[in-house]
Amino acid sequence: MDCVSHVVVDWGTSSFRLWALNRAGGVLAERRSAQGLLAAASEGFEHVLDSHLAALSVPEGVPVMMCGMVGARAGWVEAAYMDAPARLDRLAEQAAQVPSARRPIRILPGIAQRGAGEADVMRGEETQLLALVGDGFEGLACLPGTHSKWVVVAQGQVQRFATFLTGELFHLLRSGSVIAPAVEAAAVMNPRAPAFARGVEDGLAAPETLANRLFRLRASWLLEGTAPADTLARLSGLLVGSELAGAARQVGTLANVALVASGPAAEVYEKALALAGVPGVVRHDAERLVRSGLHAAALSAFRLERASA
Amino acid sequence: MDCVSHVVVDWGTSSFRLWALNRAGGVLAERRSAQGLLAAASEGFEHVLDSHLAALSVPEGVPVMMCGMVGARAGWVEAAYMDAPARLDRLAEQAAQVPSARRPIRILPGIAQRGAGEADVMRGEETQLLALVGDGFEGLACLPGTHSKWVVVAQGQVQRFATFLTGELFHLLRSGSVIAPAVEAAAVMNPRAPAFARGVEDGLAAPETLANRLFRLRASWLLEGTAPADTLARLSGLLVGSELAGAARQVGTLANVALVASGPAAEVYEKALALAGVPGVVRHDAERLVRSGLHAAALSAFRLERASA
Numbered sequence: 001m002d003c004v005s006h007v008v009v010d011w012g013t014s015s016f017r018l019w020a021l022n023r024a025g026g027v028l029a030e031r032r033s034a035q036g037l038l039a040a041a042s043e044g045f046e047h048v049l050d051s052h053l054a055a056l057s058v059p060e061g062v063p064v065m066m067c068g069m070v071g072a073r074a075g076w077v078e079a080a081y082m083d084a085p086a087r088l089d090r091l092a093e094q095a096a097q098v099p100s101a102r103r104p105i106r107i108l109p110g111i112a113q114r115g116a117g118e119a120d121v122m123r124g125e126e127t128q129l130l131a132l133v134g135d136g137f138e139g140l141a142c143l144p145g146t147h148s149k150w151v152v153v154a155q156g157q158v159q160r161f162a163t164f165l166t167g168e169l170f171h172l173l174r175s176g177s178v179i180a181p182a183v184e185a186a187a188v189m190n191p192r193a194p195a196f197a198r199g200v201e202d203g204l205a206a207p208e209t210l211a212n213r214l215f216r217l218r219a220s221w222l223l224e225g226t227a228p229a230d231t232l233a234r235l236s237g238l239l240v241g242s243e244l245a246g247a248a249r250q251v252g253t254l255a256n257v258a259l260v261a262s263g264p265a266a267e268v269y270e271k272a273l274a275l276a277g278v279p280g281v282v283r284h285d286a287e288r289l290v291r292s293g294l295h296a297a298a299l300s301a302f303r304l305e306r307a308s309a
Numbered sequence: 310m311d312c313v314s315h316v317v318v319d320w321g322t323s324s325f326r327l328w329a330l331n332r333a334g335g336v337l338a339e340r341r342s343a344q345g346l347l348a349a350a351s352e353g354f355e356h357v358l359d360s361h362l363a364a365l366s367v368p369e370g371v372p373v374m375m376c377g378m379v380g381a382r383a384g385w386v387e388a389a390y391m392d393a394p395a396r397l398d399r400l401a402e403q404a405a406q407v408p409s410a411r412r413p414i415r416i417l418p419g420i421a422q423r424g425a426g427e428a429d430v431m432r433g434e435e436t437q438l439l440a441l442v443g444d445g446f447e448g449l450a451c452l453p454g455t456h457s458k459w460v461v462v463a464q465g466q467v468q469r470f471a472t473f474l475t476g477e478l479f480h481l482l483r484s485g486s487v488i489a490p491a492v493e494a495a496a497v498m499n500p501r502a503p504a505f506a507r508g509v510e511d512g513l514a515a516p517e518t519l520a521n522r523l524f525r526l527r528a529s530w531l532l533e534g535t536a537p538a539d540t541l542a543r544l545s546g547l548l549v550g551s552e553l554a555g556a557a558r559q560v561g562t563l564a565n566v567a568l569v570a571s572g573p574a575a576e577v578y579e580k581a582l583a584l585a586g587v588p589g590v591v592r593h594d595a596e597r598l599v600r601s602g603l604h605a606a607a608l609s610a611f612r613l614e615r616a617s618a
Contacts, residue, residue, distance in 0.1 A: 073531075081532075112532055117511070117522075119529035147487075147524055163528070164520040165486070172481045177474070178456075202426070207517035208554035211473040213426075215456055219472070220428040222382075223390075223421055245517035 004028055005304060006063050007053065008294035010287075011070035012124055013037045013146075017287075018052050023304060025295040029056050037069045045076035046100070063104040065298035067290065068124040071096060071107035081112035081121065085157045088130040092300040106301055108294075111158050120163050125149050128260050128286060129158060131293035140251060141258040142273075143286070144265040146171075150247040153258075162250035164243045167265075170236060179214060179235065182221035186228035189264070191271040195230040199237020200244075200275045207242040214238065240272045256280035262287045313337055314613060315372050316362065317603035319596075320379035321433060322346045322455075326596075327361050332613060334604040338365045346378045354385035355409070372413040374607035376599065377433040380405060380416035390421035390430065394466045397439045401609040415610055417603075420467050429472050434458050436602035437569050437595060438467060443605055449560060450567040451582075452595070453574040455480075459556040462567075471559035473552045476574075479545060482523060488544065491530035495537035498573070500580040504539040508546020509553070509584045516551040523547065549581045565589035571596045 005023040009016070014036035020029045031052040040048045049064070071079030079096035095106035110123030125143045132141060133156045143149040146167035152159040173179050190196065202213055217235055220226045248254050259269055259281055266283060273281045298304065314332040318325070323345035329338045340361040349357045358373070380388030388405035404415035419432030434452045441450060442465045452458040455476035461468040482488050499505065511522055526544055529535040557563050568578055568590055575592060582590045607613065 112528075114532060117507075117525065119525050119532050120521075121528045121531060162518075162521045163524040165524045166520050168486055169520060169523075172485060176481060176485060177477055198426075206555075206558055207519075208551060209471075209558050210516075210519065210555070211475050211478060211548070211552055212429075212471045212555050212559055214478075215472040215474045216426065216428050219421075219430045222430060223423060223428050239520070242517060243520055246515075246519065246521050249515055249518050250521055 004058055004062050006065065006295075006298045006302060007058055008291060008298055009049070009064060009066040009070070010068050010124065010127070010290045010294065011036070011040070011066055011075075012068040016040070016048065016052070019291055020056055020058060021291075021295055021298075025292060027291070031055060037072070037075060040070075040076075041074065045070065049105075060102045063106075063298065063302045065095070065106055065108070065294050065301060067108040067127040067294060067297075071109065072123060075107075077107060079107040079109040081110050082126075084111050084113045084161065085159050086111045086126070087157050088126065088133050089156060089300075091126060091130055092297040095297065095301055104302060108297055111161075113160060118160075120161055122149055122151075122161065122163065124290065125151070125260075126158065127293035127297065128289040129153060129293070130296060131289040132258055132260070132284065134292070134296055137258055139256040139258060140254065141260055142247070142269060143260045144269045145261075148243060150251045152251050160251065162247065164246060166239050166243045170239055173214060173235060174232065177214075178218050179231070182218050182226070183228050183232040183235065186232040189232050189236050189268070190229065191233070191236070191268045193230060193233040196233040196237040196271065197275055199234040199239075200241035200272045201237075203238040203241020203243075204245050204276055207245040210238060210242050236268065237272070240268060241276070244272060244276050244278075254278045257282070259283045260286045260289055313367055313371050315374065315604075315607045315611060316367055317600060317607055318358070318373060318375040318379070319377050319433065319436070319599045319603065320345070320349070320375055320384075321377045325349070325357065325361070328600055329365055329367060330600075330604055330607075334601065336600070340364060346381070346384060349379075349385075350383065354379065358414075369411045372415075372607065372611045374404070374415055374417070374603050374610060376417040376436040376603060376606075380418065381432060384416075386416055388416040388418040390419050391435075393420050393422040393470065394468050395420045395435070396466050397435065397442050398465060398609075400435060400439055401606040404606065404610055413611060417606055420470075422469060427469075429470055431458055431460075431470065431472065433599065434460070434569075435467065436606065437598040438462060438602070439605055440598040440602035441567055441569065441593065443601070446567055448565040448567060449563065450569055451556070451578060452569045453578045454570075457552060459560045461560050469560065471556065473555060475548050475552045479548055482544060483541065486523075487527050488523060488540070491527050491535070492537050492541040492544065495541040498541050498545045498577070499538065500542070500545070500577045502539060502542040505542040505546040505580065506584055508543040508548075509550035509581045510546075512547045512550020512552075513554050513585055516554040519547060519551050545577065546581070549577060550585070553581060553585050553587075563587045566591070568592045569595050569598055
């Protein structure tokens with residue numbers, strides 16, 4: 001394979017994504033797998049990475065920059081958190097070095113927020129934010145997912161942030177609660193369903209009633225035979241609506257939001273933000289941003305010359 | 310066994326409790342087991358009941374009054390819901406008859422609340438409320454549990470109610486979420502811990518931030534090594550505090566609350582209600598009430614003569 005300047009890897013709890021890049025950050029090749037943290041811990045992190053590099057015939061010496069849970073305590077090498085407020089252009093110099101005879105390998109740190117009742121952490125999202133501030137962004141960033149992040153970004157820094165367990169709650173309730181039988185026949189969650197909109201509105205208007213409205217999803221299925229797809233859409237809407245109410249409380253008025261998302265989550269949050277009347281929402285592709293952030297960090301950490309595409 | 314007038318059974322999802330009573334409602338003998346709905350559905354409801362009656366040598370002909378999930382669609386015989394507003398003194402006449410050659414057996418109905426967004430159900434709690442109104446109660450009843458109920462009772466009727474998934478959320482989060490590793494070393498939840506009080510206060514003051522505060526329990530354990538017992542107490546406090554905020558929204562100002570509870574839940578909710586400054590909380594033993602409600606229903610349904618103790 002020609003022209004590979006460096007390799008970047010987004011290595012999370014449940015997924016592995018690798019891109020071989022040229023100096024300009026252009027993608028020469030990519031690899032994706034489900035070898036997230038748990039799988040990699042048993043197969044061996046080095047073995048997993050080497051197998052993907054070998055599959056692409058990446059020469060020895062080509063450096064690798066990584067981010068995500070691979071840098072957690074339970075990951076490959078721990079990349080100690082930077083504390084918020086955190087300058088994103090310092091991420092690269094704080095990267096942890098992974099011992100390797102074949103090539104330089106580094107892992108970007110996550111960001112921690114400390115203080116009683118304020119403790120919060122991110123790993124992976126900081127790399128997306130690095131790309132965002134590289135484009136000059138200031139404002140509020142929303143990064144939905146299993147653990148949605150709301151981040152106040154100013155002057156190239158992560159000022160403060162709040163993580164919501166929304167996606168995890170959705171999966172727990174959908175699969176392991178008394179709501180499960182009411183939604184198990186639903187294939188996919190449709191954010192364009194009126195039931196999603198009603199859920200968002202209820203979640204926003206009365207987030208304190210969440211645990212009651214969750215039970216009522218079951219009751220509505222029992223008493224009225226509510227369709228599984230509607231119940232699932234309402235469940236999602238309630239949780240996302242409550243999150244929007246909570247985000248407004250924790251990070252301030254929701255406006256001029258950079259929505260950093262890929263796949264179904266992007267549509268879900270775009271719809272919810274529109275229902276909530278949040279102005280100035282700009283969507284960014286999460287995968288493009290993480291790759292771009294890793295690229296910027298690699299150029300800096302490995303002192304590679306920038307080049308135009 | 311002498312003097313058995315009737316037998317009463319509280320048969321729930323996870324437990325079976327039977328009492329042999331005299332005419333005055335005095336307990337002559339009791340049986341308890343973990344043969345809840347799932348176990349009984351595989352062993353056979355009739356077999357389970359008969360085995361306990363045989364163990365106490367209850368003569369043929371002695372009637373049995375039951376309540377709880379045994380009357381659900383997935384139970385023994387479905388006892389159709391009464392609709393709220395529901396007169397509690399009508400429960401006995403609405404009881405479902407279980408076919409049996411040996412004795413009269415009936416199951417009390419649950420109560421349903423219908424209407425868009427209002428759908429809610431109870432099974433078992435209505436029997437406790439029957440005993441409560443038999444003592445002349447009017448006001449707000451709180452019946453904590455896996456699915457906590459808040460019920461407006463007036464003129465002998467269940468006017469309206471709201472069920473909160475609080476206990477189930479606690480168990481899901483404690484055992485199956487990213488919070489699990491932070492609490493797995495905690496033995497019991499101590500409602501007298503300061504962390505419980507802080508959780509209740511946070512849940513009451515900002516219930517919309519619940520999903521964030523839940524994630525922060527994990528972050529606090531990661532960053533600060535927060536003790537598992539404190540994290541567990543705070544988790545419980547957050548959920549119960551949010552429930553109190555939601556109950557105030559769904560059923561009105563919290564005051565003069567009949568707290569119907571047994572075991573650890575009684576202490577947890579008594580403490581939370583005190584922290585919330587709710588006036589006029591009177592604790593009632595849930596088990597005594599369900600037995601007393603079943604007794605009253607049995608006297609009425611089987612036309613047994615009342616007798617003094």
